[in-house]
Amino acid sequence: MMSPPSLLGRIVLRLSLTTAVAILCAYGWIWYAFQSTTGVMRDQSLIDTARAIARSIHAEGEEPAPRIDLSPALIASYVNARAVRGFAIRDRDSGAILLAAGAEVGPVPEHLEEDEDGSLYQYNPDGPGPANFFGEALPIRRGEWRLVVQVVRLGTDYQELMDIILVDFFEDGWPDRSCWRCSSCRS
Secondary structure, eight states, rough: OOOOOHHHHHHHHHHHHHHHHHHHHHHHHHHHHHHHHHHHHHHHHHHHHHHHHHOOOOOOOOTTSSOOOOOHHHHHHHHHHHHSSEEEEEEEOOOOEEEEEEEEEOOOOOOOOTTOEEEEEEEEEEEEEEEEEEEEEEEEEEETTEEEEEEEEOHHHHHHHHHHHIIIIISSSSOOOOOOSSSHOOO
C-alpha cells in the first residue's frame, strides 16, 4: 500500500499549482494588454495618416477638381508597400476615386456620416482567414467638393503592431503629434 503524501509533498504540489495558475493569469493579462495596445496604435496611425492626407487636399470655388498636394515620398511609400497599405481619395457623391495608391481600399463604409470625425472599420474581402483590412474613412468638404479619404492596412493584429513600429516610426520618422485633436485636422 501507498502511504499518504507527506506534508512537504502536499505543500510542493499546492505551490506548484498556485504558481501555474498565477503564470497563466499573468500571461492572459499580458496578451490582452498587447492586443489592446496593438489596436490603439493601429487605429491612431490610420487616423493620423487620413488627417495628413486630408490636409493636403485643396479646392476653392467651383474648381473642376480638387488640388491634391501629397509629397512624392508619401505616395512612394504606398506604392512600394507590397500591397499591405493603401489610400484613396474619393468623391463622396459619385464614389469615383480621384487618387489612389497601394492596396485596394474597398468601398466607403455605409454608416459614414457627413459631419463625422472619421470612422474606423475592418473588412475581409476574401472571406475568413487571419488577414484583414483595417481602415479609416474620413469625410471632408473642400469648397463644393464632398470627399472621403480612406486609408487601409492589411494584416493581423501582431503584424500591424510590427508595421507601425518598424515602418512608421523608424523609416518614416516620428509622427507629428501636435494636431491629433485640433479642429483644423477635422475640416
